[in-house]
Amino acid sequence: MFEDGVSNAEIARAVGVCAESVRRWRRMWEQSGASALRRRAATGRPPKLDDTQVETVRAALEQGAQAHGFEAGLWTLERVGAVVTRATGVVLSRASVWRLLTGRLGWSLQRPERRAIERNESEIARWTAHEWPRIKKGP
Numbered sequence: 001m002f003e004d005g006v007s008n009a010e011i012a013r014a015v016g017v018c019a020e021s022v023r024r025w026r027r028m029w030e031q032s033g034a035s036a037l038r039r040r041a042a043t044g045r046p047p048k049l050d051d052t053q054v055e056t057v058r059a060a061l062e063q064g065a066q067a068h069g070f071e072a073g074l075w076t077l078e079r080v081g082a083v084v085t086r087a088t089g090v091v092l093s094r095a096s097v098w099r100l101l102t103g104r105l106g107w108s109l110q111r112p113e114r115r116a117i118e119r120n121e122s123e124i125a126r127w128t129a130h131e132w133p134r135i136k137k138g139p
Helices: 008-015 019-032 051-062 077-088 094-104 121-137
Strands: none
Touching: 008 019, 051 077, 051 094, 077 094
């Protein structure tokens, strides 16, 4: 579109971006050609764990928390961080552990139900149907 002499405003409407972005793209195109407009690799700090290490962590976590010596079978960020350190030798912050779980492993937050194991549903239903109305009415 730049080569055809299309205006910045027309390009912005056609592509669905603001005119300032098109002006910036045109300057880059004029200075360095079409190759300057190509997508670049993301910049920033590389991840501490490579793909092989992430798969090692996945396999370790899928064994369960109790397999790693924890009393309860629930995962916390601290526990996952300890397993990551044991499995890979890499120490991660809580935030990095969260990003590992949700981003790279695709896991989501799961909260256990707060319900007693000894709970007797039929007894609860009986109490709710018979005892509660009697108590609620009063003397």
